[in-house]
Amino acid sequence: MEVKVLNEDKKVIEVQIDNLTVTETIREYLNKDKSVEFAAWKRVHPSNPPMLRVQTKGKSPKKAIQEAIDSISKDINDIASEAKKI
Numbered sequence: 344m345e346v347k348v349l350n351e352d353k354k355v356i357e358v359q360i361d362n363l364t365v366t367e368t369i370r371e372y373l374n375k376d377k378s379v380e381f382a383a384w385k386r387v388h389p390s391n392p393p394m395l396r397v398q399t400k401g402k403s404p405k406k407a408i409q410e411a412i413d414s415i416s417k418d419i420n421d422i423a424s425e426a427k428k429i
Contacts, residue, residue: 349394356404361392370395372411378402 344365350357360366366384373382381398397404 345392351404354400354404355396355398356408358395358397358408359392360395363393366393366395368415369408369411372414373397373407375414376407376410379407 345359345361347359348356349359360369363384363386370382370384373379378399378401379397380400381396384393384395386393397407399407
C-alpha cells in the first residue's frame with residue numbers, strides 16, 4: 344500500500360492512500376476522536392487514489408492518524424481472537 348503526505352502543518356494534514364477501504368476505515372475511526380475537528384476523503388476521479396484530510400485541535404494530525412490505526416489493529420486482533428473460538 345502506498346501512502347503519500349501531500350500537505351502538512353500543525354493542525355492539518357492531507358494524505359493520499361491508494362486503498363479506498365483503508366482510507367474510509369481510518370476516517371471512521373478518526374471521527375470518533377474528540378480532538379479531530381474534521382476528517383474526510385475525496386478523490387478527483389474514480390481512477391485516482393483518495394486524499395484524506397484531517398484537522399485536529401490539541402494533538403497533531405499524524406498522532407491522531409496513528410492512534411486511529413492502532414485502534415483499528417486492536418479491533419482486528421479482537422475479531423480474530425473471537426473468530427478462533429468459533
